[in-house]
Amino acid sequence: MKIKFWGVRGSLPSSSSPTETKEQFALLLREFLDKGYKSPSEIDTFLSEKKLVDISGYGVATTCVQVDGDGQTLIIDGGSGIKYLSDTLAQNRFAQKEYHILITHFHFDHILGLPFFAPHFISGCTVKYYCVQPECEKIVKDLFQKPIFPVGYEDLKADIQFIKLSPYEKRYINGFAVTPYLLDHPDPCYGFRIEHGGKSYGHAVDTEAVRTTAEELGKDAGLYENLDLMYIDAQYEEDEMKQKKGWGHGTFERAFNLCGNFAIKQVYVAHYDPSATLQDIQNIKERARIAFEKHPAKETTTWDFAYETQEVELK
Secondary structure (H helix, E strand, O other): OEEEEEEOEOOOOOOOOHHHHHHHHHHHHHHHHHOOOOOHHHHHHHHHOOOHHHHHOOOOOEOEEEEEEOOEEEEEOOOOHHHHHHHHHHOOOOOOOEEEEEOOOOOHHHOOOHHHOHHHHOOOOEEEEEEOOOOHHHHHHHHOOOOOOOOOHHHOOOEEEEEEOOOOOOEEEOOEEEEEEEOOOOOOOEEEEEEEOOEEEEEEOOOOOOOOOHHHHHHHHHHOOOOOEEEEEOOEOHHHHHHHOOOOOOEHHHHHHHHHHHOOOEEEEEOEOOOOOHHHHHHHHHHHHHHHHOOHHHHOOEEEEOOOOOEEEOO
């Protein structure tokens, strides 16, 4: 099973400002010269020594995740990142004809990219939406409506279907076992446990992670138990949570607590605040590193901050 992150921002797509981009470019030029490099022919060597995020940041787009296994695919949420996925599919002339989209909830950052998912407009394609909430069909149809979008839903060429899921009920979708669990969010929002080929992926975005123990979570503990990989919302830090309480977004500290309590092997945090610069995220990551060194989860878990277009293979 392979996971690809097409969008890792929260709340709103957000790129660096021109000033921030200039500062990052100047920083890289200084590092290039400080390391003794001088020639344009050495640029690739210099860049190969850097992590991608240190060059270009963590990403611009909002939540969209692709899950692949044995030639089959699931898509989770339709934030602006789904446009990048759509562009990739276009390179193969949309040879794949059936698409399966799981929807966690309807906050705009998770659905704003759906009208730009090109298979909707292609005759012979089938787009299937899966969601616990009963209003999914109405909300998706309303996105394709003038004057907010130039193409009406009735003009779409694809066969579009809406399938209702039930909480805690495992369902087999395109070769994957998918089970929805309730997340800690002010509006109904469901995470998904996805199992395939003996591996498990837990999608926990958006969540405030108010509940982190088996006792607190009850039936929802099933989302986290012994996961191979968890992808979770960590938009804020603990010292912000008094002000942000009830907003539906968590912290890296709470993510680490879940890892320790449920023997999660690997965790990637994301849903970065739209106001967070590259340096802001790097500073938060450094504080997470320090906290993790003292956390019991370090015995069982590896962790990182997710970035746009990153692929993680579960072997």
